[in-house]
Amino acid sequence: MGKPLIYEILEKPASSSVIGICSLIWFFIQKRNIGYGDVGLSYEAAMEGGQYWRIITSAFSHISVVHLVFNMSALWSLGVVEQLGQIGLGVEYYLHYTLVLVVLSGLLVLGFYHVMIQKFKVEYFRRVTAVGYSCVVFGWMTILATKQPSSKLNIFGVLSLPISFAPFESLIFTSIMVPQASFIGHLSGIIVGYSIAWGLVHGMNNYWAITMFGWIVLVFVLSLKRTGSMDLRFIEIEPVTDPSLPSVGVVASRNGRTLQMDVLPRRGVADIESPLE
Numbered sequence: 171m172g173k174p175l176i177y178e179i180l181e182k183p184a185s186s187s188v189i190g191i192c193s194l195i196w197f198f199i200q201k202r203n204i205g206y207g208d209v210g211l212s213y214e215a216a217m218e219g220g221q222y223w224r225i226i227t228s229a230f231s232h233i234s235v236v237h238l239v240f241n242m243s244a245l246w247s248l249g250v251v252e253q254l255g256q257i258g259l260g261v262e263y264y265l266h267y268t269l270v271l272v273v274l275s276g277l278l279v280l281g282f283y284h285v286m287i288q289k290f291k292v293e294y295f296r297r298v299t300a301v302g303y304s305c306v307v308f309g310w311m312t313i314l315a316t317k318q319p320s321s322k323l324n325i326f327g328v329l330s331l332p333i334s335f336a337p338f339e340s341l342i343f344t345s346i347m348v349p350q351a352s353f354i355g356h357l358s359g360i361i362v363g364y365s366i367a368w369g370l371v372h373g374m375n376n377y378w379a380i381t382m383f384g385w386i387v388l389v390f391v392l393s394l395k396r397t398g399s400m401d402l403r404f405i406e407i408e409p410v411t412d413p414s415l416p417s418v419g420v421v422a423s424r425n426g427r428t429l430q431m432d433v434l435p436r437r438g439v440a441d442i443e444s445p446l447e
Contacts, residue, residue: 188245192242192417197229199232201360212224212296212300223389226386231301241303245307245310266379269382273382275362300355309359311360312337316334341353341360
C-alpha cells in the first residue's frame with residue numbers, strides 16, 4: 171500500500187505547488203473562455219509586438235484538459251527530483267532550474283521561430299502559438315534521465331517508461347495524443363535539459379535565482395504596461411525624448427492632412443498648423 175497523498179505532497183512541495191497553480195490557471199481559462207491567442211507564445215506577438223510576458227503565461231497555461239493531465243501527471247512523477255538531494259538535486263536545485271527551464275526554453279522556441287521565418291522564409295511560424303508546461307516537463311525528464319537513468323516515469327498512473335528513453339518517447343506520444351502541442355517547444359525543453367544536465371548551464375544558487383526572478387517580474391510587468399495588455403496605472407514609463415525639442419507629426423483634418431508642430435518652450439506651449447497641399 172502506497173503512502174497517503176498528503177505525505178507525498180509534503181515530499182514534493184515544489185512540484186505540488188506548480189501542479190496546483192497550473193490547474194487553477196486552466197480552470198480560470200475555461201471559465202473565461204480564454205484561447206491560445208490570449209496567453210500563448212508566438213513570434214508575432216512576442217518579438218514583433220513586444221509582449222514578452224507571454225514567455226511566462228504560455229508556460230503555465232493549458233487549453234486542452236488532455237494536455238494539462240499529461241503534463242501534470244508527468245510532473246508529479248518527476249517530483250522525485252526533489253527527494254534526490256544525496257546526488258546533488260533536491261528542492262532548491264529543482265526550484266532554481268525550473269526558473270531556468272521556463273525562461274531559456276521559451277527563448278529557444280522564439281529562436282527556432284526566428285530561424286524558420288528569417289532563414290527559411292516559412293511564414294507559418296510567425297503566428298503559430300505555443301502553450302503548456304511541456305518545455306519544463308521535458309527538460310526535467312532529460313535531466314533525470316542523465317542524473318538517474320535507472321528511474322521510471324509514470325504517466326496517467328498506468329504507463330511506466332524507462333526515464334532514459336522518456337523524453338523522446340513522450341515527444342512522440344504527446345504529438346499523437348495532443349496534436350496542438352508544440353513539437354518545437356518540447357524539443358526546446360529537451361535541449362535546455364541536456365544543457366543543464368551536462369553542466370553547460372550551471373552555477374545557480376539562491377542569489378542568482380532571486381536576481382533572475384526579480385528581472386523576470388520586472389520585464390513581465392513592464393511589457394504588460396507597454397503593450398497595453400493590462401491597465402497598470404501605478405506604473406509610468408517616461409519617454410526617452412528631450413521635451414525642449416519640437417516634435418513634428420501628420421494629423422488628419424477634414425480638408426486633408428495638416429502638419430502639426432508642437433514646440434515646448436519653458437514659458438508655454440505653441441501649436442503651429444499649416445495645410446499640406
